[in-house]
Amino acid sequence: MRELLSKYYKLLEEIKSLKGIVALLSWDQENQMPPLAVSSRAKQRGLIEKLVHQKLTSSDYIKIVFELNSKKELLNSIDSRSVSISNKEIIKSLKLPSDFVEEFANLKSKTQQAWIDAKTNEDFKLYQPLLEEMFEYTRRYAAYIDDSKPIYDVLLDDYEEGMTTNKLHKIFKELKTNLKEILKKVKAKESSHVFTSSIFEKNKTEKLIKEITNKLGFNYAKGVLGDVHHPFETKISNEDVRINVKYSEHDLAFTLTGAIHELGHGLYEQNISHKYEHTAFSEGASLTIHESQSRLLENMIGRSKEFWEFFFPVITNYYPELKNFTYEDATNDLNIIKSTFIRTEADEITYNLHIILRFEIELMILNKEIDIKDLPQVWNNKMEELLGIRPVNLSEGCLQDVHWSIGAIGYFPTYSLGNLASAQLWHKFKNDNLDFKNKFKKGDFSSYFNWFKNNIWQYGSLYTSEEFLNNSTDEPLVAKYLIEYIKEKYL
């Protein structure tokens, strides 16, 4: 048994190394690869992805994992969870014909390019046929994996183990009703324009972000700060976690909230226990819990008065011209509620309505209740219904997100689930750390770091989202904490 386990972990390590290389190829592409290298990079990436698939479905690996999985009662809980995850991954891989995998991969590159073209030219027709094909391939994908289940349930399972469409309907209904009620009552606030009052040079802002992220516990001995077009976090290896920032010279709030969001992901990945590094769950894989950590740091902490009482003077060291403003001005500006077209720029309340819009539209398309050709119209109508505003162009409407073009259908809901989980965990954190505000004000964020490291980060994805929440908060995922948090903060 021990020998079998050691063979399993050796093969798993190779698979993880290769996945890390894929992550690097893609990180490098975002960060500095020259534009003409796109197609040779696609080949390099395809080559390694094919290798990963070959290793995942090699008879050697399959035999070992299946045998271990059949004897799970003899394994300790760590090995058992790792084997389960690998077993599930293999079973999914085996269900997909390799021709289908290759075609789907090709479709994704082509669709992403078409999305860019359509967006640049404000011409939906350039995208429409490929998007239709993408949804068709997604239906086929779901059928290969499990044709006895509703399509959307199969898709959700890739991003959030155990989540179902029915559960989502229930949660989102409660959320939608409440948020729309709250929106009606929120009072409009004036902006002080703190974060748009100057020009914010990349070099200075980069140093500022290094200082903030250091203070909050990011370890640059095993981390990197990148510079990209769309903020994201990525892991090249256990000792190489990269948070990537999109710098705006005109809007420091945009740059900073983005950086703090990715930092939440990065802290999670950097603080998975050494004990689990060799396992299949040494990454924060459950998207709901992962997103809860980025949203919690971005919103509950990164938009709080205490945070800015400490960090605003730090900012004025880099940008003395902001000394005209107070930290209260800064906090005010970061908490203005206002319907906007772009999801990634939305406030804490309307953000979730953006997600619900996408969820409802994805379902309608998958169930063939609407035609792709009507998508711009449907999108705008729904936007008006949920947020009371109507986009005037496609880039601020249905072409704003990359997700569908890269095949990430069924992914959006995890953003809102992450928001719910963040409020639920935040509620518990506050109960366990009554004095946290006084400490934050003074720049002591150790209560935050330690509580989340102990309760969440160290475990990677040893637990499912449901288990994490039950363990830490004694409840499954519920909407009430987010609703309470928003009411308390904004009403």
Added chain:
Amino acid sequence: MRELLSKYYKLLEEIKSLKGIVALLSWDQENQMPPLAVSSRAKQRGLIEKLVHQKLTSSDYIKIVFELNSKKELLNSIDSRSVSISNKEIIKSLKLPSDFVEEFANLKSKTQQAWIDAKTNEDFKLYQPLLEEMFEYTRRYAAYIDDSKPIYDVLLDDYEEGMTTNKLHKIFKELKTNLKEILKKVKAKESSHVFTSSIFEKNKTEKLIKEITNKLGFNYAKGVLGDVHHPFETKISNEDVRINVKYSEHDLAFTLTGAIHELGHGLYEQNISHKYEHTAFSEGASLTIHESQSRLLENMIGRSKEFWEFFFPVITNYYPELKNFTYEDATNDLNIIKSTFIRTEADEITYNLHIILRFEIELMILNKEIDIKDLPQVWNNKMEELLGIRPVNLSEGCLQDVHWSIGAIGYFPTYSLGNLASAQLWHKFKNDNLDFKNKFKKGDFSSYFNWFKNNIWQYGSLYTSEEFLNNSTDEPLVAKYLIEYIKEKYL
């Protein structure tokens, strides 16, 4: 035949893609990888290198290449050269037992680490046993490849096809005698300290280098400027060539000459013809010719009056404090002849004596005429004999270069061969472009770009160094042009 060729090029493309990934893994390590990721990166690199070796020695690939090689008379010259190179690569790979390959690779990582430790601690004993092993493995390597040839001939062939120890002895003898004579006669010049008179911030210097490299023809649509500890150029794919600069805030000459040197390599790689992109010679593989291009740009052009007449005013746009100086001051400072300990900082004359020193020592060690334990002593004695100065510590003496620690033994001579070739090509270029000085002064470097693109760059390594020189200059490699160039410039 066509089908066989197409299979061959498909497999070759995969091998080249994987080699590009190795280059990226190493580039990223130099540029931004966090320090704790060293060992996981080594695993990733090892994994891909193993894959390259597996692909190179797979029965499929071998069968195809051998068959094509046996029918070379039926191939056109392009396919024939590509097949020859691949055939040679396979034959070398097959001669090495795979255990030996793995052990040698491990020894290289260990020795590189020991070199760093020894250098940091100024303690040769930390390095000595591993360096002994390294030379022993190098002897074994040469014996595996061809035990009928002198060891050094076998090693040279890896870096410079067709070069032999005897030819080198002859060339270096002529060079040594002449350079030592010249050195006695060169008059000492005073430095104006142009390039050390201020603090040169990385951000500004980076922009300056972008402007210079752009002007000289580097294409940033398929190129990148990196920031590293030791300057180098690397190729991730045909459309992704990276020149990497070490920035010194205190010595702008060091930064710029390094950047211009790497630019010479980069221009070569970027301008290989599309016709050859799929072949085994789509990289400037012959080190003599490759180095001739970097040295020519760095020395013949980058230290010339005409170059600085145009570029000095550009520099003062970034660093107005240098307006106290003239472009003549700048040129003067870049052409001061003075014996120094460090090869990479040496002037055009003494540089070659540094190389001859290394060549002579390598030969003595390989032939067991000296003991590794006496290396520091032997080094210092030779330095005194050749350059009239004696190092006082190891980092300025025998521990200054990385090469031996990574197994690059027999590599150094190509640096001087590159210098010879650069002078020989430069002589021909001048004859073909009588008006070049007037054009350079005005910032028109097209004569340089076009001549070298037409005569060298476009061909990659379609030709050997000898063929290149015969084609372009109607002579084999000779020492006289470098000696003449130096005499004319410095006496």
